[in-house]
Amino acid sequence: xxxxxxxxxxxxxxxxxxxxxxxxxxxxxxxxxxxxxxxxxxxxxxxxxxxxxxxxxxxxxxxxxxxxxxxxxxxxxxxxxxxxxxxxxxxxxxxxxxxxxxxxxxxxxxxxxxxxxxxxxxxxxxxxxxxxxxxxxxxxxxxxxxxxxxxxxxxxxxxxxxxxxxxxxxxxxxxxxxxxxxxxxxxxxxxxxxxxxxxxxxxxxxxxxxxxxxxxxxxxxxxxxxxxxxxxxxxxxxxxxxxxxxxxxxxxxxxxxxxxxxxxxxxxxxxxxxxxxxxxxxxxxxxxxxxxxxxxxxxxxxxxxxxxxxxxxxxxxxxxxxxxxxxxxxxxxxxxxxxxxxxxxxxxxxxxxxxxxxxxxxxxxx
Numbered sequence: 001x002x003x004x005x006x007x008x009x010x011x012x013x014x015x016x017x018x019x020x021x022x023x024x025x026x027x028x029x030x031x032x033x034x035x036x037x038x039x040x041x042x043x044x045x046x047x048x049x050x051x052x053x054x055x056x057x058x059x060x061x062x063x064x065x066x067x068x069x070x071x072x073x074x075x076x077x078x079x080x081x082x083x084x085x086x087x088x089x090x091x092x093x094x095x096x097x098x099x100x101x102x103x104x105x106x107x108x109x110x111x112x113x114x115x116x117x118x119x120x121x122x123x124x125x126x127x128x129x130x131x132x133x134x135x136x137x138x139x140x141x142x143x144x145x146x147x148x149x150x151x152x153x154x155x156x157x158x159x160x161x162x163x164x165x166x167x168x169x170x171x172x173x174x175x176x177x178x179x180x181x182x183x184x185x186x187x188x189x190x191x192x193x194x195x196x197x198x199x200x201x202x203x204x205x206x207x208x209x210x211x212x213x214x215x216x217x218x219x220x221x222x223x224x225x226x227x228x229x230x231x232x233x234x235x236x237x238x239x240x241x242x243x244x245x246x247x248x249x250x251x252x253x254x255x256x257x258x259x260x261x262x263x264x265x266x267x268x269x270x271x272x273x274x275x276x277x278x279x280x281x282x283x284x285x286x287x288x289x290x291x292x293x294x295x296x297x298x299x300x301x302x303x304x305x306x307x308x309x310x311x312x313x314x315x316x317x318x319x320x321x322x323x324x325x326x327x328x329x330x331x332x333x334x335x336x337x338x339x340x341x342x343x344x345x346x347x348x349x350x351x352x353x354x355x356x357x358x359x360x361x362x363x364x365x366x
Contacts, residue, residue, distance in 0.1 A: 002027075003227055011330040016230035032131065039078060078125050084201060086148060096109070105141065106138070110134075120211065180231060183223055230316035286315065293349075296342045328344075
């Protein structure tokens with residue numbers, strides 16, 4: 001999902017839990033501006049084509065400024081790409097498509113966790129969306145029902161889903177280690193180990209898949225930069241990486257780590273953890289302090305929070321270099337009681353032991 005810039009606020013407002021809420025709100029604002037007509041609706045005309053192009057993945061490179069496409073040209077482009085593109089979807093996209101196919105192309109969506117997937121289906125020009133009684137009505141036109149139904153059935157019978165999960169696990173692992181990741185490294189990995197080809201179409205499909213699967217921004221060169229969902233200020237990190245030599249060093253580090261994590265036993269264990277529990281990876285030196293923080297917060301957080309979620313939010317703030325005092329204030333905001341000495345001790349240990357994203361070093365020398 002595209003990450004919009006948020007004004008810097010108190011540390012509590014920049015936790016991953018709050019960022020997720022802001023992401024959903026930003027996505028819904030964009031959906032309100034999407035055309036209500038789908039590309040393959042029978043009454044869609046050339047007049048609608050430009051608005052559809054503007055709202056699509058196809059316009060990310062500014063195509064709408066350079067060309068006027070007819071509705072026929074736009075439909076032909078989508079249909080020519082669909083057999084390959086439909087095999088490389090985010091899990092939430094695939095879930096929504098399954099519901100759309102089984103409900104004859106109509107779905108009322110009220111799950112905010114899947115709003116990003118709905119936007120991706122709209123930006124692929126497969127669906128249209130409109131607000132309806134506080135929910136989102138998704139429409140999949142009849143001409144796409146059969147080809148997408150076939151694609152879903154073919155995917156269920158192929159081993160491709162495991163390759164995609166391995167790829168996502170490897171990228172998630174590196175995003176946790178570094179905070180952000182330039183598209184060059186995951187693109188190379190995707191082309192060589194997942195899709196098994198390297199041409200313009202496969203790169204386009206891969207880029208669409210990464211936009212649907214991960215948070216991202218576009219950098220100063222127009223390239224995709226994948227983000228950890230807890231990274232609050234990607235612009236600041238992008239500016240810091242413009243230092244001489246920093247990009248080359250990071251590229252080599254990330255390339256080696258991705259290759260190792262994709263095939264190692266530890267990567268498989270992390271993948272199974274994510275599939276079973278949805279848990280976020282932790283570095284070995286972080287695990288014990290994280291568990292201590294969870295224990296200290298148990299039964300003391302606000303009713304709308306869980307201790308594990310709060311400990312994760314605090315750890316991710318630390319990784320971004322927030323000052324101890326700011327993180328302490330963020331912890332107080334999460335609590336339903338006054339902070340105890342056990343909480344303060346656990347937070348201090350977590351603060352000292354957690355590697356930072358910008359320097360990837362813990363404050364304590366091991």
